[in-house]
Amino acid sequence: MSTATSAAGDAFRESVRSWVEANFPQELKDQPASMEGAGDGDLAQALERWRDALAGQGWGAPTWPKAYGGAGLTPAEARVISQEIGRAGGYNPIPLMAGMGVTMVGPTLLEYGTDEQKEKHLPGIASGKIRWCLGLSEPNAGSDLAGLATKAEDKDDHFALNGQKIWTSGADISQWCGALVRTEPQAPKRDGLSFVLLPMDQPGVETRPIKLISGASPFCETYFNDARAEKSDLLGPLNKGWSVVKRLLQHERASQTSARGPGAGGKSESLQAIAKRYAGETADGKLEDADLRARLTRHLMDAEAHRLTAERITAEAKGNAEVSAAASIMKNSATSVSQTRSELMIELMGYRGLGWEGEAFRPQELDTVREWLWGKAISIYGGSAEVQNNIISKNILGLPETTQKG
Amino acid sequence: MAALTEEQTLIRDQAEAWVRDEFPVTKFRAMRDSKAAGAIMGDAWQGMVEMGWTGILVPEAHGGSDLGYLTFGLVLEALGKNLTASPLLASALVGASALRLAGSEAQQAAVLPGVVDGSIILTLAVDEGARHNPAQIACAAKAEGDGFVLTGEKRFVLEGMSASHFIIPARTAGAPGEEAGLTLFLVAADADGLSRTGLSLVDSRGYADLTLDNVAVGADAVLGKVDGAFPVLDAILDRARAGLSAEMLGTAGQAFTMLVDYLKTREQFGRVIGSFQALGHRAAQMFTDQQLARSCAEAALASIDNDAPASTVAEMASLAKARVGDHLHLVSRELIQMHGGIGMTDEYDAGFYLKRARALEATYGNQAFHRERYASLLGY
Numbered sequence: 079m080s081t082a083t084s085a086a087g088d089a090f091r092e093s094v095r096s097w098v099e100a101n102f103p104q105e106l107k108d109q110p111a112s113m114e115g116a117g118d119g120d121l122a123q124a125l126e127r128w129r130d131a132l133a134g135q136g137w138g139a140p141t142w143p144k145a146y147g148g149a150g151l152t153p154a155e156a157r158v159i160s161q162e163i164g165r166a167g168g169y170n171p172i173p174l175m176a177g178m179g180v181t182m183v184g185p186t187l188l189e190y191g192t193d194e195q196k197e198k199h200l201p202g203i204a205s206g207k208i209r210w211c212l213g214l215s216e217p218n219a220g221s222d223l224a225g226l227a228t229k230a231e232d233k234d235d236h237f238a239l240n241g242q243k244i245w246t247s248g249a250d251i252s253q254w255c256g257a258l259v260r261t262e263p264q265a266p267k268r269d270g271l272s273f274v275l276l277p278m279d280q281p282g283v284e285t286r287p288i289k290l291i292s293g294a295s296p297f298c299e300t301y302f303n304d305a306r307a308e309k310s311d312l313l314g315p316l317n318k319g320w321s322v323v324k325r326l327l328q329h330e331r332a333s334q335t336s337a338r339g340p341g342a343g344g345k346s347e348s349l350q351a352i353a354k355r356y357a358g359e360t361a362d363g364k365l366e367d368a369d370l371r372a373r374l375t376r377h378l379m380d381a382e383a384h385r386l387t388a389e390r391i392t393a394e395a396k397g398n399a400e401v402s403a404a405a406s407i408m409k410n411s412a413t414s415v416s417q418t419r420s421e422l423m424i425e426l427m428g429y430r431g432l433g434w435e436g437e438a439f440r441p442q443e444l445d446t447v448r449e450w451l452w453g454k455a456i457s458i459y460g461g462s463a464e465v466q467n468n469i470i471s472k473n474i475l476g477l478p479e480t481t482q483k484g
Numbered sequence: 485m486a487a488l489t490e491e492q493t494l495i496r497d498q499a500e501a502w503v504r505d506e507f508p509v510t511k512f513r514a515m516r517d518s519k520a521a522g523a524i525m526g527d528a529w530q531g532m533v534e535m536g537w538t539g540i541l542v543p544e545a546h547g548g549s550d551l552g553y554l555t556f557g558l559v560l561e562a563l564g565k566n567l568t569a570s571p572l573l574a575s576a577l578v579g580a581s582a583l584r585l586a587g588s589e590a591q592q593a594a595v596l597p598g599v600v601d602g603s604i605i606l607t608l609a610v611d612e613g614a615r616h617n618p619a620q621i622a623c624a625a626k627a628e629g630d631g632f633v634l635t636g637e638k639r640f641v642l643e644g645m646s647a648s649h650f651i652i653p654a655r656t657a658g659a660p661g662e663e664a665g666l667t668l669f670l671v672a673a674d675a676d677g678l679s680r681t682g683l684s685l686v687d688s689r690g691y692a693d694l695t696l697d698n699v700a701v702g703a704d705a706v707l708g709k710v711d712g713a714f715p716v717l718d719a720i721l722d723r724a725r726a727g728l729s730a731e732m733l734g735t736a737g738q739a740f741t742m743l744v745d746y747l748k749t750r751e752q753f754g755r756v757i758g759s760f761q762a763l764g765h766r767a768a769q770m771f772t773d774q775q776l777a778r779s780c781a782e783a784a785l786a787s788i789d790n791d792a793p794a795s796t797v798a799e800m801a802s803l804a805k806a807r808v809g810d811h812l813h814l815v816s817r818e819l820i821q822m823h824g825g826i827g828m829t830d831e832y833d834a835g836f837y838l839k840r841a842r843a844l845e846a847t848y849g850n851q852a853f854h855r856e857r858y859a860s861l862l863g864y
Contacts (some may be wrong), residue, residue: 094772205686350864365864376853378862383807386779393487407772471764478759
């Protein structure tokens, strides 16, 4: 099936497999990946060991140049690494520990950063030791991002930031932030924006976690009150921040194109097996609930179509890591697959899929419920499903601008 | 589009140019108007033979190029764009696959060179009712002397009027509904006791009903094992389904192109209608769906070329037929809806695509058949 089967590819996979076998801490096997990264105690220590071992290989960001903490590998090789880690029942914690660093800030730095900026910021991200958040949305600038109001004033040697950001993922636990700010208030809305990098640990930055319907608080409100960003940390040209952030958001979509299932990382039981366990089967092994069975089939076909499309895009790119408008397609497809899966999961578990907390429910059941609720975010963040459809209709199909202005 | 080799790119470009220059939809319309359904013969058929398309799945020893299913899919996709319904799929893909999978070396040597030069046109006569269901085959083949005598009916046989030979699965044992007891036969269209009647379907493609009334064939007419043909019939059908998915991708792709072009040119309320989000978002979703459908069709064709296990090919073929079928269904409906009244007129081509879409969906199992099969293959 694999389009890239070759002797060299097999040898690479073999070497990755034996390295993972030798280095993956067994106590982490089948542990769920969490947005927050490490927990406490022995597991946290094992996770740190695992992080450092991966970072030593440059596998925190395998496609980045070796000079910046990567391993200089192709996307196909990077895929093999995550497949092999998944096969061992693990996951790569670095992209989670680095917040928005590996998936978004890093690739954008590689493209727009000066050598000095790359050297300063990339190794910390690739090692999973520096976590990044992004200050993009504001209370009055969501889907209409270019309408943002946070100002950055030129103070000769630095910029002074004033304003409020919202939905900043992990702002309360991040060390650095990439922020889109207004540097030219008189210019039309997309033309007066710049993208700056600033440390979070300073008096002018305050964060307040927002509690979500899932009970978790992965997002924050972030307040800038004369927050300081160095001039040397302006990414891309002054007042060209919109171009920088468009690329950043393409990288974001590209990173949101894998359709995760519940308990991603160590999932071993298929959805159809879970369905049989909860919803029952007939004597000849079919799901008892015929309607559920039909909808499950549509979902599994969608999931497989999505997986095959991700493979096809990688094969067609022939190792070229260029992200493209295809990211909008893949983001919407991934979102739809993941959310449908979660809805099916809680449906097939019946009341067991509606537990909030307590020992009456199995931990996996409670995880499924929280993941279902949390998962409502994925069709909203990173450009909502509707914004992606605007991008597809305009940039790919060439249809005229809709009602969007500015 | 899969990452193609230079040769595949060349073949695809030639096929697209041929379809554009030699077979515009106006030609299909003329054929429909002349009521010569399924009669893409003569020059057009000869043209396909000369392009080498009839030999894409035939070993070089028998005059073909043996380039594989993904390559064949590129040609079928190009043909699907302009509704070019020829015997190419039925004969050079389905028929050639049957010979390669089930035929002896002698049978291949006797038949395949004729498939390549276009003098033999094969087709698989599988269905006996209005809905695809291979396990329900009742057509009987009784052993008599050295050979067999076939009696029964085959319905809605694709290219049934232009075929020179039929590949007929018939029951040598067991009862309808059982997979065991089937045998494949190669029967000439002019065999004594075989009669056929052309059918007029909405999509103006050639279909025929066959009646077999004590058709006597020799033992050399048997393709493969007596009583044990179901697995190989399934394998032949999976190749047919994967190939047809590629053709459907072409038909859906062209319908979508027509739709988007219309959205860019039709003006209402002082602006082109493509600027309305209600239409733009539906178009965006169709495009997303098209990308997913393409991946399924290409993966099914590639799984055959890569000699994947039969169960994998079966999963992929059902995935492709169902997923591309759903996509074509959606696009063909939206093509009419977004065109409004003009889309309803016979003068406009949209209706051809709607009609062909439903016929392609039904052929070799519709979406419901393949979703059911997929669930069974996955064990629930």
